[in-house]
Amino acid sequence: MRTCRRSACTRSVPVMETDDPQKIWARLAGLTPARIGLGRAGSFLPTRAVLRFGLDHAQARDAVHTPMDADAVAEAIGALGLGTLRAASRAPDRASYLRRPDLGRRLAPEDRAALEASEGGADLALVVADGLSARAVHEGAAPLLAAFAPHAERAGWRLAPVVVAAQARVALGDEIGAALRARAVAVLIGERPGLSSPDSLGIYLTLAPRVGRSDAERNCISNVRAAGLTHDRAAFRLAWLLERALALGLTGVRLKDESDRALASGGTAAAVEDASRA
Amino acid sequence: MAYRHVVGPRTHVFADLAALMAKATPVRSGDRLAGLAAESAEENAAAKWCLAEVPIAEILARPLIPYEADDVTRLILDTHDANAFAEIGHLTVGDFREFLLTASSGTLARIAPAVTPEIAAAVSKIMRNQDLIAVARKARIVTRFRNTIGLPGTLAVRLQPNHPTDDPAGITAAILDGLSLGCGDAVIGINPASDSVQALGDLLHLLDEMIQRHAIPTQGCVLTHVTTTLEAMERGLPVDLVFQSIAGTQAANASFGVTLSVLKEAHEAMLALKRGTLGDNGLYFETGQGSALSADAHHGIDQQTLEARAYAVARVFRPLLVNTVVGFIGPEYLYDGKEIIRAGLEDHFCGKLMGVPLGVDVCYTNHAEADQDDMDTLLTLLGAAGCTYIMGVPGADDVMLNYQSTSFHDALYLREVLGLKRAPEFEAWLQGIGLTDGQGALLPGPAGLPLLGSAPGLAA
Numbered sequence: 089m090r091t092c093r094r095s096a097c098t099r100s101v102p103v104m105e106t107d108d109p110q111k112i113w114a115r116l117a118g119l120t121p122a123r124i125g126l127g128r129a130g131s132f133l134p135t136r137a138v139l140r141f142g143l144d145h146a147q148a149r150d151a152v153h154t155p156m157d158a159d160a161v162a163e164a165i166g167a168l169g170l171g172t173l174r175a176a177s178r179a180p181d182r183a184s185y186l187r188r189p190d191l192g193r194r195l196a197p198e199d200r201a202a203l204e205a206s207e208g209g210a211d212l213a214l215v216v217a218d219g220l221s222a223r224a225v226h227e228g229a230a231p232l233l234a235a236f237a238p239h240a241e242r243a244g245w246r247l248a249p250v251v252v253a254a255q256a257r258v259a260l261g262d263e264i265g266a267a268l269r270a271r272a273v274a275v276l277i278g279e280r281p282g283l284s285s286p287d288s289l290g291i292y293l294t295l296a297p298r299v300g301r302s303d304a305e306r307n308c309i310s311n312v313r314a315a316g317l318t319h320d321r322a323a324f325r326l327a328w329l330l331e332r333a334l335a336l337g338l339t340g341v342r343l344k345d346e347s348d349r350a351l352a353s354g355g356t357a358a359a360v361e362d363a364s365r366a
Numbered sequence: 367m368a369y370r371h372v373v374g375p376r377t378h379v380f381a382d383l384a385a386l387m388a389k390a391t392p393v394r395s396g397d398r399l400a401g402l403a404a405e406s407a408e409e410n411a412a413a414k415w416c417l418a419e420v421p422i423a424e425i426l427a428r429p430l431i432p433y434e435a436d437d438v439t440r441l442i443l444d445t446h447d448a449n450a451f452a453e454i455g456h457l458t459v460g461d462f463r464e465f466l467l468t469a470s471s472g473t474l475a476r477i478a479p480a481v482t483p484e485i486a487a488a489v490s491k492i493m494r495n496q497d498l499i500a501v502a503r504k505a506r507i508v509t510r511f512r513n514t515i516g517l518p519g520t521l522a523v524r525l526q527p528n529h530p531t532d533d534p535a536g537i538t539a540a541i542l543d544g545l546s547l548g549c550g551d552a553v554i555g556i557n558p559a560s561d562s563v564q565a566l567g568d569l570l571h572l573l574d575e576m577i578q579r580h581a582i583p584t585q586g587c588v589l590t591h592v593t594t595t596l597e598a599m600e601r602g603l604p605v606d607l608v609f610q611s612i613a614g615t616q617a618a619n620a621s622f623g624v625t626l627s628v629l630k631e632a633h634e635a636m637l638a639l640k641r642g643t644l645g646d647n648g649l650y651f652e653t654g655q656g657s658a659l660s661a662d663a664h665h666g667i668d669q670q671t672l673e674a675r676a677y678a679v680a681r682v683f684r685p686l687l688v689n690t691v692v693g694f695i696g697p698e699y700l701y702d703g704k705e706i707i708r709a710g711l712e713d714h715f716c717g718k719l720m721g722v723p724l725g726v727d728v729c730y731t732n733h734a735e736a737d738q739d740d741m742d743t744l745l746t747l748l749g750a751a752g753c754t755y756i757m758g759v760p761g762a763d764d765v766m767l768n769y770q771s772t773s774f775h776d777a778l779y780l781r782e783v784l785g786l787k788r789a790p791e792f793e794a795w796l797q798g799i800g801l802t803d804g805q806g807a808l809l810p811g812p813a814g815l816p817l818l819g820s821a822p823g824l825a826a
Contacts, residue, residue, distance in 0.1 A: 109812030112821050116543070119822060120529055120536030123761025123773075124543035125813070131778035137761065141738070144763075145770075148732035186697045186733055187395050220733050280696075281732045282768030311530075 121284055144283045151278070151286040153182060156218035156225055158252050164230035165216070168237060171249035173206065175199040175264060179255040192257035194299075200267050203251070208269030210248035212240070212330060213297070214276065215264050217256035221278030221286060228289040228312060228319065229276050235319040239327035258292045258306070265297025272333060273297040274326060279310060288313045291322060293329050295339040305340040307333070324351060367428075371416035378412040384430045386420070387484075388668035389413035390491045392708050396656045396669045396699035403668075414492045418460030422485050425459075426451070430484060431665050437616045437626055442678045447479035454480060459488045466501045466719070474505045478721030483614070483674035486716040490670070495708065498715040499751040505718035507754065509686045510645025511606065513551055513583045513791040515754060516723050521786040522755035523777045524687070524725070525550035528557050528766035532565055534572050535822035540760050541576060542821060546814020547774035548802060549758035551792035552687055552725065553607055553650065555587040559766055566590055567603050574604035579820060580799070583791035585642075585686070587650055592624055592632045599635045607650040607686060608636045614653075614675025617663030626679070633683050644791075649685035652727075653677070654692060655709050656699030669699065670709065674716040681722050687755065688717060689725035692744075694769055696731055703740030706730060710744045714753055725755035729771040738762070738770075745772055749780045756780075781806065 113125035126137045133141075162172040176199055177192045179185035185192050195203070216229045233250065240247055248268045253260055258275050265273030272295045279288040289312040294301055307329050312322040328347035333339045369380040380386035388402040390413035397403035404410035426446070431439045454477055457465055466474070466489065490498060508516040515522050527540030537556060544550050554577070556569050566588050573586030587607035588595075599605050610629060613619050619626075629649075636648040653676040658664040664672060673690065680688045690713035693706040700706045710726050717724030728744050730736035745756065762773035780786055787793055787806055796802040799816040803809055 109815055109818060112818050113813065116539040116821055119539045120533070120760075121765045122527070122529065122536070122540050122543075122759075123763050124540055126761055126775070127813070128547070128775060128778070128808075131775065131782045131808075133761075133773075133775050141761065141763070145732070145737065152733045187701060188399065189698050190399070280768060282765065283732065283763040283770060284765055285768065286732075 141283070148281040148283055148286045151221040151223040151281040154222045155182075156222040156254055158254060161216060161225060161229055162252050165233055165250050165252070168230065168234050170233060170237070170247065173203065173249045173251045175203065175251050176254045177256050177260050182255070185255045189257055192255055193259035195260065195263045195267070200263065203264060203267035206249065206268065208248070209246070210268065210270045211245040211272065211334070213248040213261070213265045213268045213270035213273045214250045215253055215256070215261045215273060216250060217253045217258070217260060217275055217277040219256060219258070219277035219290070220280045221288065224278035224281075224287045224289040224313065225276070227287050231319045232276060232289065232312060232322060235323035236326055239323060243327065243331060245330070258303075259301065261292065262294060262297045262301045263299050265294065266299065270297065271295070272330060272339070274330070285311070285313060285316065288316060291326055293326065293333060293339055295333045295337070307339050307343055307345060321351070369416050369420070371412040373408060373412050376408075378409055378416070380413060380416065383420070383425065383428050384667050386413055386417055387430075387488060387491065387671055390417040391668045391670055392491070394669070394699070394705045394709065395697060395701040396659055399698055400659050400664060400669070402666065417488060418463075418492050419458055420488070421458050422462055422488070423455050425484050425488055426482055430667050430671065431615060438614060438619070438675055438679060441626065441682060442482050442675070445682055446482060450477055450480035453477055459492060462489050463493055463497065467497060469504065471504045471506055474501075474719070475721070478505070478719065481720050483678045483716065483720065484671060486719045487671040487674040490712050490715055493715070495711050495747065498711040499747060502715045502718040503750065503752040505752070507718065507721055507723045509647040509684075509723045511585045511642040511647055511686050512644055513789040514644065515552060515686060515789055517790065518752070519785070519787055520789060521749060521753065521777070521780060522552035522725070522789050523549040523758040523774070524552040524689075524755055525554045526557070526757050526759045526764065526771065527554065528759075528764055530559060530766050532559050532569065534568060537569070537572065538576070538820070538822045542814055542817050543760055544758050544774050545582070545817055546801065547758075547778065548788065548796055548806070548808055549774045549777055550582065550584050551789040552755040553585050553587050555589055555607075555609070555650070557589045557767055561590055561594060563594060563597050563601070566594060566598050567601070570598060570603045570605060573606075576820065580817065581795070583789075583795050589650075589652070592628055596628075596632050596635060599639065604641075605636070605639065606641050607648055608632045609650045609652070611652045611657075612676050612679050613657045613661070613663070614672035614679070615658050615663050615665060618658040618661045618672070619679070621661035621663060629679070629683060647684050647686035649683045651676075651680045651685055651688045653680070653688065653690050653713075654695055655690070655713065656695040659699070660695065670712055673713055674720070677717045677720050677722045677724070681720055685723065687725060688722050689727050689755070690714070690717075691727040691729060693730035693734060693736060694727065697734040700734070702735035703730075703737070703743070706734070706736055707740060707744045707747070711747060711751065714748060714751055718752075723754045726753055727757045727771055729757070729769055731769050741770070741772065745776055745780060746783070749784045749786060778808070
């Protein structure tokens with residue numbers, strides 16, 4: 089850094105030795121996903137930035153309001169060799185779903201009966217739920233399950249048929265898990281879309297599921313998407329948490345997620361890659 | 367005691383004051399979710415008529431949550447200024463509205479300690495948006511730490527440089543962006559992704575060094591849990607403002623893991639550090655309608671009244687900044703742009719009437735029926751209402767918290783349209799380093815040139 093050398097300059101202004109401001113801003117913009125260095129038209133955003141924002145908001149809105157294509161999701165999961173079941177919450181449509189979170193947490197009565205009639209007693213019930221982003225489910229649910237299946241096979245866990253659930257909140261998994269009489273439930277759910285992340289999937293693991301479990305009794309893996317936490321890493325983390333949960337008999341705030349540490353050690357990292365190749 | 371109001375052949379009955387206030391509230395999804403909202407438009411209108419006839423002394427005498435059951439109620443009643451109340455104690459809610467509309471700034475300052483949150487909420491429910499704006503505009507609450515916030519004709523901005531993984535270089539880049547667009551006088555405040563004390567320490571040092579290096583007349587804050595900040599202060603880390611989210615009931619505060627005594631302890635620790643140069647208003651609170659219902663701690667009271675009770679908690683600690691995060695909580699509490707706009711104006715009015723330096727995080731999530739046009743509307747109305755500060759988020763997109771707030775550019779817009787200035791010390795600093803002219807307008811030329819020496823990875 090040095091001071092301004094121009095003779096007309098009366099202030100001591102630090103400027104960069106080599107980089108011009110445009111280059112500096114380009115480098116700064118590369119340091120964060122935040123929308124910095126946008127420039128300005130007087131006091132206002134340049135047209136390009138306004139249009140970019142509008143497009144991103146439109147995509148996030150579509151992610152919330154596009155209905156889940158349950159047939160396609162079930163087909164993709166079936167292609168992995170996993171059985172599937174269907175369920176819906178008590179929220180009849182998107183508008184009710186958004187206004188009444190309580191309805192999204194409870195199973196439609198006929199679906200509960202159907203689930204109870206199925207063969208129960210699995211180690212893990214997997215629920216694929218639309219949540220607030222069907223797009224996240226369309227793009228991420230099957231790849232995540234594909235990455236997880238080898239972990240389950242290696243551990244010898246018995247999996248219940250994957251339940252594809254519509255108009256679902258996280259807590260719907262409690263009732264589904266209980267109806268299937270599973271030891272634990274993992275809900276793969278479309279997260280509330282951010283402007284820059286309309287495709288983010290969250291995973292919530294709850295041991296001994298039953299209606300009334302609180303969020304403090306769950307473990308969460310969030311931001312699962314191509315540009316965030318990869319499917320392989322998310323699957324590894326879920327397997328790590330489930331193994332500990334079954335051994336310790338708990339999930340939630342008392343089960344600390346130290347899977348990063350396990351991942352950092354060579355052997356387990358190799359296990360992730362093995363699993364993803366298997 | 368039940369309240370009644372007759373409309374033609376029908377008598378509307380309201381079981382008690384809590385029910386009356388809930389049914390008089392402009393309808394919103396959170397009160398519906400709680401089963402408290404008016405069930406018809408007429409019931410809503412009848413409740414407003416009925417509430418307008420209730421003496422405010424009666425509201426004071428009938429706590430919505432019993433004194434014995436809730437420490438926020440105890441705080442409200444124990445700190446109530448009976449002398450100041452003498453000036454307004456004879457009024458009904460309807461009379462009080464007219465009193466406020468014709469009161470001077472001096473009168474509003476005098477009666478502020480006599481206004482309980484329930485009284486503020488009650489009168490707000492029978493006020494139109496223009497009433498909320500006109501009265502709030504007259505209320506002036508000035509606070510100081512390293513600069514002066516809340517002077518007439520000013521609007522401050524919290525620079526919010528969040529990053530999804532707390533990356534120091536990324537956060538620094540966002541701070542430079544905000545400063546170069548003339549934002550950051552309220553506070554440079556980071557919401558950390560991590561809640562560890564180690565991560566907190568790194569961010570506190572980053573803020574402290576940035577503020578010292580450029581001699582910025584502002585304050586820093588890492589918005590983490592108050593107990594973590596207490597630990598940071600014990601370890602000698604450079605804490606300027608102490609932050610905490612608060613709510614309007616003891617049980618809701620408990621769900622945030624906070625008690626009044628912990629807040630008192632943190633307040634005293636902040637005072638002992640003496641890091642404010644112009645004043646000792648060193649606390650920063652965030653609030654928002656719906657938090658009590660969300661925590662199942664609402665006692666059958668509508669969400670707007672509970673929000674005003676949170677300002678009573680804030681008020682006793684003489685904070686520098688308090689803001690409602692109005693549209694963050696989601697459409698189950700505030701469904702669309704109309705509900706968010708109304709709530710933002712109500713919250714700002716109630717806070718100002720109670721003497722609290724209220725700012726507003728004008729914001730929404732992608733599952734709410736709202737967009738940038740709604741935010742422009744609320745932002746402009748709040749500018750007219752004399753809002754203490756707004757948020758400045760790069761491009762209005764918070765990439766850590768996943769919601770849309772207001773941007774650095776939004777602040778520039780509001781200044782241009784309404785002629786609003788920054789905190790005077792900050793305004794002078796911007797001019798001194800050559801970023802703005804004598805009127806506070808950004809000078810043409812490359813953005814933030816005088817600051818780029820501290821660009822990460824670029825400094826020689």
